Amino acid sequence: MEQLPVVLVVEGAKEACHTVCQCLTGLYRVLTVDTAEQCLSRALEKPELILLSTAIPNNAGLSLFQQLKSNPDTQDIPILSLVNSDDEGVITLEDGAADFLCKPIQAVTLKARVATQIQLQWQTNRLNFLALHDQLTGLYNRHFLVERANQSLSKMQRHQTALSIVLLDLDGFRHINDFNGHHVGDLVLQIVSKLLQESFRKEDVVARIGGEEFVILMESGISEARDKTESVRQLLQNLKPLGLPLTGSFGVVNVNADNLDFSHLMLLADEAVYKAKADGRNCIVCYDKGHYLSQNRH
Numbered sequence: 299m300e301q302l303p304v305v306l307v308v309e310g311a312k313e314a315c316h317t318v319c320q321c322l323t324g325l326y327r328v329l330t331v332d333t334a335e336q337c338l339s340r341a342l343e344k345p346e347l348i349l350l351s352t353a354i355p356n357n358a359g360l361s362l363f364q365q366l367k368s369n370p371d372t373q374d375i376p377i378l379s380l381v382n383s384d385d386e387g388v389i390t391l392e393d394g395a396a397d398f399l400c401k402p403i404q405a406v407t408l409k410a411r412v413a414t415q416i417q418l419q420w421q422t423n424r425l426n427f428l429a430l431h432d433q434l435t436g437l438y439n440r441h442f443l444v445e446r447a448n449q450s451l452s453k454m455q456r457h458q459t460a461l462s463i464v465l466l467d468l469d470g471f472r473h474i475n476d477f478n479g480h481h482v483g484d485l486v487l488q489i490v491s492k493l494l495q496e497s498f499r500k501e502d503v504v505a506r507i508g509g510e511e512f513v514i515l516m517e518s519g520i521s522e523a524r525d526k527t528e529s530v531r532q533l534l535q536n537l538k539p540l541g542l543p544l545t546g547s548f549g550v551v552n553v554n555a556d557n558l559d560f561s562h563l564m565l566l567a568d569e570a571v572y573k574a575k576a577d578g579r580n581c582i583v584c585y586d587k588g589h590y591l592s593q594n595r596h
Contacts (some may be wrong), residue, residue: 299326300327300558302326302327303326303327303345303346303416303420304326304327304329304343304346304347304348305326305327305328305329305342305345305347305348305349305412305416306329306330306332306333306337306340306341306345306347306349306548307319307322307329307330307346307349307351308330308331308332308334308336308337308348308349308350308351308362308488309330309332309349309354309355309380309489310332310333310353310355310401310406311351311353312356314351314380314403315330316355316403316492317331317402317403317405318380318403318408318520320405321403321405321408321409322408322409322412322435325409325412326346326412327412327480329345330353332355333354333355333489334355334358334361334362334365336353337350337354337366337505337511338362338365338366338369338372341366341369341371341372341373341375342371344375345370346375346376346415346416346419346420347375347376347377347378347396347412347415347416347419348354348366348375348376348377349377349378349380349412349436350362350366350377350378350379350380350384351380351381352365352377352379352380352381352389352391353382354381354550356405358442359379359389360393361370362388363377363389363393363394363395364393366393366512367393371482374396374422375487376396376415376418376419376580377389377394377395377396378395378396378397378398378411378412378415379395379397379398379399380398380399380401380455381398381399381401381405382400382401383401392544393420395552396415396418396422397411397414397415399411403478403571416481419528419562429441430442430594432505432506434487434506434556435487435488435491435506436486436491436506437480437491437494437495437504437505437506438503438505438506439505439506439507440505440507440508441511442503442505443503443507444514444560446503447463447503447515447560448513448550448560450515450517451553451560452557452573454477454553454555455555455558458555459517460517460518460519460522461515461517461518461553462516462522462523462550462551462552462553463483463513463515463516463550463551463563463564463567464513464515464516464521464523464527464548464549464550464551464567465511465512465513465549465551465564465570465571466494466511466514466545466546466547466548466550466568466571467510467511467571468510468544468545468546469544469546469547469575469579469580470545471483471509471510471544474542474544476485478525479572480568482540482542483582485509485539485540486539486540486542486544487506488577489537489539489540490512490534490537490544491504491506491538493530493533493534493537494514494530497526497529497530497573498514498516498526498530499516500518500540501517502514502515502516503515509518511565513564520550520552520556520584520586521543522581523550523552524550524582524584524593527550527582528560528582528593529549529567530583531545531546531547531548531581532579535580536543545580545581546577547564547574547579547580547581548570548571548573548574548581548582548583549567549568549569549572549573549574549582549583549584549585550567550570550583550584550585551563551567551570551584551585551586552585552586552587554587565587566585568586569585569590570583570590571583573590573592577592581593
């Protein structure tokens with residue numbers, strides 16, 4: 299069952315709050331709070347829209363608005379300002395409000411304004427998703443991978459954290475496309491992508507960078523990255539998507555402070571995959587401290 303969009307109502311006047319809830323209940327999941335502190339907490343749950351009234355304790359409406367917009371975790375949530383007719387300027391469109399509505403609330407107008415903001419937010423979220431994800435598999439795309447990799451490399455340099463890059467190239471994938479059709483190949487890529495998403499941690503970045511190539515960015519040392527990659531290699535070997543045999547060649551690169559250029563690290567990972575192919579495929583080659591080391595199949 300599809301979940302209703304969440305609307306957070308921040309209103310200190312009980313009658314006005316009741317009116318808003320009556321109008322929106324059934325169309326949305328309505329959450330209500332009456333203080334700035336409660337709003338800041340609830341907003342972290344990422345409602346689709348916040349209805350913010352000036353009628354909250356200590357005239358905190360504008361201050362609360364500014365806090366919401368200055369916090370990276372809440373700044374993208376659209377805010378519809380509920381104002382009295384004589385104080386429209388308290389929170390303006392110039393401040394960053396998505397819209398405003400004057401009290402007393404008219405049900406038809408409120409429903410129309412809220413529906414518009416929910417639709418706009420859905421479209422914005424969809425565009426943002428498409429900009430950062432591969433459309434076929436839903437994994438992150440190359441653009442997001444490069445951005446996150448550079449952030450991770452900076453973090454590694456500042457805090458001495460561990461980082462490894464795993465490159466996977468599916469073995470013989472062209473054969474699947476040639477003999478079964480691209481529609482089958484697409485289904486296989488989706489099944490493999492689901493396996494990768496489920497196998498790695500949420501904090502690991504799993505991306506498809508084109509064709510049958512995938513990259514995993516892991517904040518882990520070489521030993522942990524190698525062991526995890528070996529478990530995924532075995533899972534992939536046993537996967538048999540759509541009944542088709544499928545394996546992968548993996549390159550694992552240990553990142554160190556002497557090499558923080560992502561483009562060069564990807565070249566090293568690509569060379570490791572090339573060596574894995576030369577070793578007979580369905581295996582792992584690791585690059586660490588200037589040396590390529592093969593991991594034998596079990």
